[in-house]
Amino acid sequence: MSTKLLHGSAAGFKDGLFPPHSRRGFLHRFGALTGAATLGFSGAGAFAAPTPIQGFERAAADPNSSKDWQPVSDRKIRVGLVGYGVCQFGAQFGFQDHPNVQVVAVSDLLPDRCSEMARACRCAKTYPSLEQLVKDDSIEAVFVATDAPSHARHCIEVLRHGKHVASAVPAMFGSLEDGEKLFAAVKSSGLKYMMFETSAFHEDLTAMRQIYRAGGLGKLLYSEGEYFHYMETPIDSFKGWRVGLPPQWYPTHSNAYYNCITGGSYTEVSCLGVPSRVEHLKPANNPYQNAFGSEIAFLRTSEGGMARMAVSWDTPGLGGEKGRVRGQRGSFDGKYEGLEKQVPDIRRPPLPPGMSPGAHGGSHGHLTNEFINAILQNRQPLVDISMALNLTAAGIVAHQSALKGGEWLKIPQYKL
Numbered sequence: 001m002s003t004k005l006l007h008g009s010a011a012g013f014k015d016g017l018f019p020p021h022s023r024r025g026f027l028h029r030f031g032a033l034t035g036a037a038t039l040g041f042s043g044a045g046a047f048a049a050p051t052p053i054q055g056f057e058r059a060a061a062d063p064n065s066s067k068d069w070q071p072v073s074d075r076k077i078r079v080g081l082v083g084y085g086v087c088q089f090g091a092q093f094g095f096q097d098h099p100n101v102q103v104v105a106v107s108d109l110l111p112d113r114c115s116e117m118a119r120a121c122r123c124a125k126t127y128p129s130l131e132q133l134v135k136d137d138s139i140e141a142v143f144v145a146t147d148a149p150s151h152a153r154h155c156i157e158v159l160r161h162g163k164h165v166a167s168a169v170p171a172m173f174g175s176l177e178d179g180e181k182l183f184a185a186v187k188s189s190g191l192k193y194m195m196f197e198t199s200a201f202h203e204d205l206t207a208m209r210q211i212y213r214a215g216g217l218g219k220l221l222y223s224e225g226e227y228f229h230y231m232e233t234p235i236d237s238f239k240g241w242r243v244g245l246p247p248q249w250y251p252t253h254s255n256a257y258y259n260c261i262t263g264g265s266y267t268e269v270s271c272l273g274v275p276s277r278v279e280h281l282k283p284a285n286n287p288y289q290n291a292f293g294s295e296i297a298f299l300r301t302s303e304g305g306m307a308r309m310a311v312s313w314d315t316p317g318l319g320g321e322k323g324r325v326r327g328q329r330g331s332f333d334g335k336y337e338g339l340e341k342q343v344p345d346i347r348r349p350p351l352p353p354g355m356s357p358g359a360h361g362g363s364h365g366h367l368t369n370e371f372i373n374a375i376l377q378n379r380q381p382l383v384d385i386s387m388a389l390n391l392t393a394a395g396i397v398a399h400q401s402a403l404k405g406g407e408w409l410k411i412p413q414y415k416l
């Protein structure tokens with residue numbers, strides 16, 4: 001990144017917006033708006049053909065995604081949606097298409113985004129901020145799709161107002177203390193909390209979870225997950241939170257390839273990083289004083305097994321949010337191979353008719369459906385507060401370990 005571009009980012013830190021003249025910012029946002037987001041830069045700064053932001057590629061529609069769907073209730077949960085940033089996440093998860101949801105109101109701090117979001121969600125009511133929206137007594141549940149550093153604070157605010165809450169990842173941003181506060185707030189509220197970890201409803205991870213539960217994998221001896229997302233220049237973000245982001249502060253997509261299969265956790269970690277050659281990942285150029293663009297964590301699991309979980313921003317090449325596992329009774333890497341002759345039903349649950357599975361491997365619709373059904377059925381959602389914190393805290397401690405040259409560190413454990 002040139003010094004000039006860095007000034008663009010620095011401006012973003014102050015006011016939360018990329019400057020209007022920033023071509024880079026414009027391209028990232030424009031691309032997301034058109035649904036064919038444009039990262040569009042090579043390392044040399046030359047334009048490439050438009051490509052979607054990784055994860056937002058359009059998947060082929062599945063004509064069977066609603067086969068055998070049965071409503072669990074005819075009640076409509078009254079929902080508020082917050083955050084329409086560069087990923088337009090508040091509108092991306094199909095709340096507005098779910099038969100058990102009425103979108104009551106939407107909010108984004110930036111008026112243009114707020115009105116675009118209202119249009120996208122077919123909702124007339126807007127509030128200028130989350131803090132205003134949560135005062136609306138008619139709202140029962142809120143989806144928090146704001147900037148990552150605000151998730152924990154915003155979710156606590158929602159819970160304090162007596163509403164269920166779903167949060168985009170990560171649960172908290174680099175702070176174990178924020179995780180503790182969130183955990184206490186969820187427990188004392190008795191309300192539902194769910195983190196929308198997209199890997200949790202990937203087709204392969206769902207299959208692994210079903211086979212694991214049926215005993216077809218046995219105890220997992222080794223799990224591997226990776227989130228590879230090359231960002232020579234960071235995607236725009238509110239107040240620049242993506243600039244120089246420590247990789248393991250964003251660990252949930254990769255960590256899911258153990259936690260979201262088994263329901264278990266990581267107990268200790270040794271993680272290594274390499275000082276990055278990428279400009280925004282140099283300590284002087286980001287607010288985290290972070291030097292690492294790739295962090296590779298080796299972890300002990302709660303079953304006594306092993307895991308290798310990787311996050312990388314600075315290695316060009318094949319990207320993705322992927323994983324695979326090896327257990328005492330079988331392994332899964334794209335398909336099951338193991339001692340069981342018959343595997344259980346590995347399909348994802350049916351979605352209500354008219355609801356799209358959406359992006360990130362067709363996971364969006366499933367996350368919303370799970371959250372809404374958990375409220376209707378008064379049960380914990382799949383990615384409940386303990387799974388969300390176990391997924392996120394392991395990465396925060398992994399980054400601490402990388403800063404100490406790979407020292408083994410204990411990871412706090414969360415259980416409801």
Ligand SMILES: NC(=O)c1ccc[n+]([C@@H]2O[C@H](COP(=O)([O-])OP(=O)(O)OC[C@H]3O[C@@H](n4cnc5c(N)ncnc54)[C@H](O)[C@@H]3O)[C@@H](O)[C@H]2O)c1
Pocket residue numbers: 055082083084085086087088089107108109110113128129130131145146147148149150168169170196197198236237238239360
């Ligand atoms: N695969 C995935 O799960 C995945 C992919 C992309 C993004 N995300 C997550 O989704 C979230 C949103 O991503 P993004 O890139 O759109 O973020 P962003 O930083 O571009 O935008 C955040 C938006 O939140 C709004 N906001 C902040 N505080 C607010 C408040 N108090 N009230 C109302 N609005 C407020 C801002 O105005 C901004 O428009 C992030 O936390 C990110 O981590 C997850």
